[in-house]
Amino acid sequence: MTRLIEAGTEVDCARCGERVKFQARVKSLQVICNVYVRGRWDRVEHYHEQCYHEAGDPHGVAA
Ligand SMILES: [Zn+2]
Incomplete structure (x- = not known):
């Protein structure tokens, strides 16, 4: 999902x-992705919106 970056956000972009x-x-916008491994939730990845698109929308197109 795409979200506005909120004050106090402390995460690193999974791409850059x-x-x-x-x-x-x-x-600024960030993309938050729930990553599933073999059908089970594994982790959350954060991206700058631009990085996510440059990476080719690795977890599907952000809603
Ligand atoms: Zn980035």
């Missing part, structure tokens, strides 16, 4: 490795 951080003057 840089912090996905809140910037007060920029409405």
Whole structure:
């Protein structure tokens, strides 16, 4: 899913490795993906919205 990055967000982008951080003057978007391995929930990955698209939407097109 695509979400606005909220104040206090402290996660690293799964693609570029840089912090996905809140910037007060920029409405940035992040993509949050629940990753399933063999049908079971494994982890949550965060991406900058742009990184997610550059990666080829690895977990499907974000809703
Ligand atoms: Zn990124």
